[in-house]
Amino acid sequence: MLxxxxxxxxxxxxxxxxxxxxxxxxxxxxxxxxxxxxxxRKSYPSGxxxxxxxxxxxxxxxxxxxxxxxxxxxxxxxxxxGVIRWQADHTYADSWTTYDSNYHTHRNGxxxxxxxxxxxxxxxxxxxxxxxDFHIREPIIWVKGSNGNAIASxxxxxxxxxxxxxxxxEFISQLSPQYMxxxxxxxxxxxxxLQYMGVSKCH
Ligand SMILES: C[S@@+](CC[C@H](N)C(=O)[O-])C[C@H]1O[C@@H](n2cnc3c(N)ncnc32)[C@H](O)[C@@H]1O
Numbered sequence: 001m002l003x004x005x006x007x008x009x010x011x012x013x014x015x016x017x018x019x020x021x022x023x024x025x026x027x028x029x030x031x032x033x034x035x036x037x038x039x040x041r042k043s044y045p046s047g048x049x050x051x052x053x054x055x056x057x058x059x060x061x062x063x064x065x066x067x068x069x070x071x072x073x074x075x076x077x078x079x080x081x082g083v084i085r086w087q088a089d090h091t092y093a094d095s096w097t098t099y100d101s102n103y104h105t106h107r108n109g110x111x112x113x114x115x116x117x118x119x120x121x122x123x124x125x126x127x128x129x130x131x132x133d134f135h136i137r138e139p140i141i142w143v144k145g146s147n148g149n150a151i152a153s154x155x156x157x158x159x160x161x162x163x164x165x166x167x168x169x170e171f172i173s174q175l176s177p178q179y180m181x182x183x184x185x186x187x188x189x190x191x192x193x194l195q196y197m198g199v200s201k202c203h
Pocket of ligand 1 (some may be wrong): 018019020035036038046141
């Protein structure tokens with residue numbers, strides 16, 4: 001049973017709850033716009049500092065909930081960056097994909113120990129969503145703006161041995177729970193198992 005709405009009028013009903021509890025109780029949803037935590041130490045009440053395996057398991061539960069609540073051809077508009085990096089203080093920095101504790105470099109004039117803690121967050125979520133059976137549609141590009149620069153102005157280009165940039169855009173991925181054009185045969189899965197992300201599939 002759905003909980004008591006946080007707000008309700010003739011046009012809208014709003015619930016304030018953990019999406020993992022609400023989503024399985026909804027059906028025939030047309031559109032889910034969402035911007036999930038990126039596991040990068042923001043001060044959300046829900047927390048934002050997990051081991052990557054825990055994070056992907058949590059996102060798998062959220063994405064499965066989205067999938068099961070949507071109508072055919074509905075759209076999940078998921079806002080995620082392709083790659084995130086430089087979380088030297090993250091408790092689980094060791095679980096970042098390219099972590100190297102022996103590497104020294106600089107960021108914004110300060111020395112940072114440990115090589116670019118690069119996690120291809122959005123790209124891994126794309127793999128996960130394809131394995132869940134979402135149909136991946138063209139993304140919307142959200143241009144966040146940075147005084148006309150193509151690279152966020154507070155990020156430098158790293159150094160020769162470790163170039164990096166922070167773009168001023170993010171994807172708003174668009175996904176549908178079923179293939180829209182059933183006349184086109186679907187290709188067999190060439191995806192690595194979700195084990196690759198250290199998680200097991202929920203359904
Ligand atoms: C990247 S922020 C998005 C912020 C939002 N787009 C806005 O502009 O206010 C992620 C949000 O997801 C919320 N959140 C985290 N876990 C959640 C969950 N299980 N169910 C619902 N919301 C959750 C966090 O509290 C945070 O507000």
